Amino acid sequence: MSKSGGQLGRSAIVVGAGIGGLAAAAALAGKFGTVTMLDRDSLPEGASWRMGAGQGAHVHQLLKAGEQSLERLLPGITEDFYRAGAVDMRVGRDVKVFDFGGWMDECDVGFSVTSLSRPAYESILRRRVAALPGVTIRGETDVRRFTVEGGRCTGVELSDGMVLTADLVVDSSGMTGPLMRQLVEDGHAEYESEHIRINVAYTTARFRKPEKYRDEKIGFFFLPAPPEKHFGFILPIENDEWIISLGTRGHDAPPRDVAALKEYASKLPDPAVYDRIKDAEAVSELKTFRKGTATRRKIWEAPKWPKRLLPAGDALSSVNPTYGQGMTVTACAADALSGLLSKRAETGAGLDGLEKEYLTAAAAFAARAWGLSVNSDYVYPETEGERPSNFAMSRAVAATLRKLADEDMDFRVLRYRLVHMVDPDNVLSEGPLAIRFFTALQGSMAS
Ligand SMILES: Cc1cc2nc3c(=O)[nH]c(=O)nc-3n(C[C@H](O)[C@H](O)[C@H](O)COP(=O)(O)OP(=O)(O)OC[C@H]3O[C@@H](n4cnc5c(N)ncnc54)[C@H](O)[C@@H]3O)c2cc1C
Numbered sequence: 001m002s003k004s005g006g007q008l009g010r011s012a013i014v015v016g017a018g019i020g021g022l023a024a025a026a027a028l029a030g031k032f033g034t035v036t037m038l039d040r041d042s043l044p045e046g047a048s049w050r051m052g053a054g055q056g057a058h059v060h061q062l063l064k065a066g067e068q069s070l071e072r073l074l075p076g077i078t079e080d081f082y083r084a085g086a087v088d089m090r091v092g093r094d095v096k097v098f099d100f101g102g103w104m105d106e107c108d109v110g111f112s113v114t115s116l117s118r119p120a121y122e123s124i125l126r127r128r129v130a131a132l133p134g135v136t137i138r139g140e141t142d143v144r145r146f147t148v149e150g151g152r153c154t155g156v157e158l159s160d161g162m163v164l165t166a167d168l169v170v171d172s173s174g175m176t177g178p179l180m181r182q183l184v185e186d187g188h189a190e191y192e193s194e195h196i197r198i199n200v201a202y203t204t205a206r207f208r209k210p211e212k213y214r215d216e217k218i219g220f221f222f223l224p225a226p227p228e229k230h231f232g233f234i235l236p237i238e239n240d241e242w243i244i245s246l247g248t249r250g251h252d253a254p255p256r257d258v259a260a261l262k263e264y265a266s267k268l269p270d271p272a273v274y275d276r277i278k279d280a281e282a283v284s285e286l287k288t289f290r291k292g293t294a295t296r297r298k299i300w301e302a303p304k305w306p307k308r309l310l311p312a313g314d315a316l317s318s319v320n321p322t323y324g325q326g327m328t329v330t331a332c333a334a335d336a337l338s339g340l341l342s343k344r345a346e347t348g349a350g351l352d353g354l355e356k357e358y359l360t361a362a363a364a365f366a367a368r369a370w371g372l373s374v375n376s377d378y379v380y381p382e383t384e385g386e387r388p389s390n391f392a393m394s395r396a397v398a399a400t401l402r403k404l405a406d407e408d409m410d411f412r413v414l415r416y417r418l419v420h421m422v423d424p425d426n427v428l429s430e431g432p433l434a435i436r437f438f439t440a441l442q443g444s445m446a447s
Contacts, residue, residue, distance in 0.1 A: 006345040006346070006348070007030075007031055007032060007033060007345065008031045008032060008167070008168075008341060008344055008345055008350065008351055009031075009032045009033070009166075009167030009168055009351060010032065010033045010034070010167055011032055011033060011034045011035075011036065011165070011166045011167055012028045012031075012032040012034070012035045012036070012166050012167060012168040012169070012170070013035075013036050013037075013038065013155060013156055013164060013166040013168075013169045013170070014028065014035065014036070014037045014038070014169075014170040014172060015037075015038050015039075015143045015156060015169070015170065015171050015172060015173045015179065016037075016038075016039055016171070016172035016173040016174060016177070016313070016315070017037045017038075017039035017041075017043060017126065017137055017139070018039075018052070018053050018122065018172060018174060018313065018314075019118075019121065019122060019125065019313065019326075019327045019330055019331070020172035020174075020312045020313020020314060020315070020330040020334075021037055021039070021170065021172035021312070021313070022037075022122070022125040022126060022129045023069070023070065023073060023125070023312075023313075023330055023331045023333075023334035023335075024170045024172055024310070024312045024313075024330075024334045024337065025037050025129050025132070025135055025137075025170075026070075026073040026074050026125075026128075026129050026132065026334065026338070027073060027334045027335070027337040027338035027341060028168070028170070028337075028341070029129070029132035029133060029134060029135050030132070030133055030134070031341045031342075031345055032134065032167065032168065033134055034134045034135075034136065035132070035134050035135045035136070036135075036136050036138065036164065036166070037129075037135065037136065037137040037138065038138050038141040038143055038156065038158075038164075039052060039137070039138070039139050039140075039141065040052060040139075040140065040141060040142035040143070041053070041139060041140070042139050042140050043126065043137065043139035044119075044123070045123075046123050047084075047117065047119040047120040047122075047123040047124075047238075048119055048123075049119050049287075050119070053118070053122065053174075054287075054289065055118070055289055055321065056117075056118040056119050056122065057118075057204055057284075057287035057289070058118070058202045058204045058243075058245045058287065058289055058321070059204065059233040059234075059235055059243050059244075059245040059324075060117070060118035060121065060324070060327060061113070061115070061233075061235065061324035062113065062114060062116075062121060062327055062328065062331075063113070063324060063325065063327075063328040063419070063420045063421055064091065064111055064113055064420035064421070064422050065328050065331075065332055065420055065421035065422050066327050066328030066329075066331040066332065066421075067113060067114060067331075068422070069328075069331040069332045069334065069335035070125070070331050070335075072335050072338070073331070073334060073335055073338055074125070074128045074129070077124065077125070077128060078114060080124050080128065081114040081116055081120075081121070081124060082114065084116065084120055084124055084238060085116070085120070085237075085238030085239060086114035086115055086116045086120075086237075086238065087114070087115040087116075087217050087235075087236040087237060087238075088112045088114065088115075088217065089112055089113050089114075089115050089217055089218075089219060089235075089236075090108070090109075090111075090112050090217075091109040091111055091112065091113055091416050091420065092104075092106060092107040092108055092109040092412070092413070092416050093106050093107075093108065094112075094217045094218050094219065095113070095218075095219050095221065096218060096219065096220045096221070096272070097220075097221045097223070098220070098221065098222045098223065098224065098269060098270060099221075099223040099224075099225070099402070100225055100399065100402045101224070101225045102406075103270075104405060104406075104412065104415075105405075105406065105412060107409055107412040107413055107416070108413075109413050109416045109417065109420075110413075111420075111422070113420070115219060115235045115236055115237055116237055116238055117206075117237050117238065117243060118327075120237070120238055121327070141158060142158060142159040143156045143157070143158055143159070143173070143179060144156075144157050144158060144159045144182070145157050145179065145182045145183070145186060146169060146171070146179060146182075146183055146188070146306070146309060147163060147165075148183075148186070148188040148306045148309075151188075151306060151307060152306055152307040152308050153169045153188075153306040153307065153308045153309035154166070154308075155169060156169065167308065167351065168308050168310070168351060168354070169308060169309050169310070170309075170310045170311075170312050171309060171310070171311045171312065171315045172311075172312040172313045172314075172315055172330070173315055174313070174314045174315060174318075175295055175314040175315065175318035177315070179315075180297065180311075180315065183306075188304070188306050189299075189302060189304055189305050189306065190302060190303050190304040190305075191297055191298055191299045191301075191302035191303075191304075191305065192297075192298045192301075192302075193295055193296065193297045193298065194295065194296050194298065195293050195294070195295050195385075196293065196294045196295075196374060196377060196378075196383065196384070196385040197292060197293055197383065197384035197385060198249070198291065198292070198293065198294050198320045198377050198383055199249055199250050199251065199290075199292055199382055199383070199384075200247060200248075200249055200290070200291050200320055200321070200322060201247055201248055201249075201252070201253070201254045201288065201289070201290045201291075202245050202246070202247040202254065202288065202289045202290075202291075202321075203245070203246055203247065203254035203255050203256070203261060203264075203286060203287070203288045204243065204244065204245040204246075204284075204286070204287050204288075204289075205243075205244055205258060205261055205282045205284050205285070205286050205287075206237075206241045206242065206243050206244075206282065206283050206284040207241060207242045207244060207277050207280040207281060207282050207283060208240065208241055208280060208281045208283050209236070209240050209241060209242055209276075209280065210279060210280055213276060214240055216236065217236055218236070219233070219234055219235040219236060220232070220233065220234045220270075220272050220273055221233050222268050222269065222270070222273070223322065223376075224268075224269055225379075226379055226380050226381070228269070229248050229249040229250060229252065229380065229382065230246065230247070230248050230264065230267060230268065231246070231247050231248070231322060232244070232245065232246040232247070232264075232265060232268050232273055233245045233246075234272075234273045234276065234277075241283060242276065242277070242280070244261070244265070244273065244277060246261060246264050246265060246268075247322070249380055249382045249383070250380075250382035254288060255286075256286065256288070257286060258282045258286060261277075261286065262274065262277055262278055265277060266278075291320070291321060294318060294319045294320050294370075294373065294374065294377065295317070295318055296316065296317035296318070296319075296366060296370055297311065297315070297316055297317070299311055299316060299359060300359040300360060300362075300363035305355065306355075307352075307355055308351060308354070308355065309355065310337070310354075310355055310358050310359075310362075311359075311362075312330060312333060312334065312337075312362070313326070313329075313330035313333075314326060314330070316333075316362060316363075316366055317329070317366035317369070317370060319369050319370055319373040319374070320373040320374075320376075320377050322373070322376075323369070323372055323373045323376065325369040325372070325373065325421075326369075328369075328421060329365045329366055329368075329369045332365045332421070333358075333361060333362040333365050333366075336358070336361035336362065336365070337358055337361070337362075340354065340357055340358060340361070341354075368421065368425055371394070374388075375388075375391065375394040375395065375398065376398070378391055379395065396441060396444060396445055397428070397441065399444065400437070400440050400441045400444050401414075401415055401418075401428070401437070402415070403440070403444070404436075404437065404440055410433060411433065411437075414427065414428075414431075414433060
């Protein structure tokens with residue numbers, strides 16, 4: 001039941017049972033008599049890869065803010081992650097980051113993060129959400145369109161023609177699903193979208209850790225500076241495995257077999273990854289993923305949008321995955337939704353105007369991820385699109401913070417806290433380090 005014990009409606013529908021849908025359903029449970037999740041994919045029992053979330057084969061880091069939001073939505077979930085074999089990684093110490101041409105020095109940021117495969121995160125969430133009051137998760141159920149009457153979303157039409165009604169509908173069908181396009185074609189929505197050609201390609205395999213690395217909890221993130229385009233991530237995950245994703249930008253092809261993957265790893269700016277996998281056994285097939293475009297649908301400023309329809313997760317905004325933000329953004333937005341619903345249940349405010357309130361909150365999380373990734377993407381000439389007018393300033397801010405992080409422990413900790421979204425964006429301009437930061441920024445811009 002919701003904290004107030006009150007309900008806001010009889011039924012809610014969530015389209016898409018990925019991370020976005022599951023987090024949203026956790027926010028809705030108890031506030032509606034029933035919450036029905038619909039996914040066209042066949043949903044596995046355990047932590048298996050599935051076609052409908054093909055990106056799940058690749059490294060998925062859950063940032064601290066995402067973990068905190070999921071914990072608020074589903075108390076005890078972090079412990080569930082650990083019980084399923086998540087590796088406990090101390091941020092600043094176990095997660096080694098190579099960016100701006102060098103390693104970040106070590107520090108104690110004061111918190112750990114979990115490291116699991118994405119199918120494991122999803123299966124644990126699915127089990128927890130399925131156990132919430134009133135929640136049903138239906139796989140192999142393809143949604144054809146949202147039904148809208150008098151400017152209000154009333155439910156969904158399935159591809160077999162069946163219509164399901166609901167007081168509130170969440171679209172968490174991802175960025176490539178057909179439903180948003182259908183909604184516009186049906187004349188129920190008008191909004192602008194922003195696209196940036198990022199042309200990022202990933203190749204991933206999982207390896208059994210050799211005996212001598214079994215107790216090691218270290219992961220590496222290589223995000224070299226231009227003109228170097230190759231990036232790579234290695235994370236320890238459940239079952240004494242590493243997951244390794246290597247990638248590139250532009251039209252280069254990523255490696256296509258394990259031998260080529262190892263060879264590719266040997267060309268990263270530090271031998272850390274290669275040293276670990278050169279004699280390791282691959283325990284998965286190689287999977288590739290190409291993401292051509294970062295897209296955000298600016299529904300928060302849409303001239304036309306149905307009431308009672310909430311876009312969540314990648315359906316709203318989908319950025320370059322290299323910065324590991326997608327799951328966190330959608331978890332934070334669901335957490336905010338939960339707060340809005342609780343308040344409405346307490347005050348008896350009902351559902352009117354919810355979509356506006358929710359979109360304001362969700363857009364802020366999406367904007368944060370968008371700003372960071374787009375400004376980092378635009379450094380590469382391979383990224384197509386007009387650079388924003390504040391691009392030079394954004395780069396100067398990022399470079400200054402990175403330099404200060406090399407020199408000063410307080411800034412190092414702050415940088416990690418910002419990356420993990422546990423501090424608000426404005427901490428640089430308004431927090432206790434603001435004056436020192438602006439002095440350094442001015443100095444770097446003058447030189
Ligand atoms: C290569 C790669 C690496 C990534 N790495 C990270 C990372 O390190 N950290 C991180 O946080 N994020 C990462 N991401 C991003 C992350 O995967 C997404 O942001 C996140 O999964 C979004 O979840 P979602 O539920 O919104 O969408 P999705 O996971 O795409 O789920 C959408 C669901 O909707 C269903 N669906 C679609 N259409 C219909 C329909 N018509 N009817 C019924 N069901 C439908 C699909 O079957 C699917 O299950 C990565 C992405 C990629 C591509």
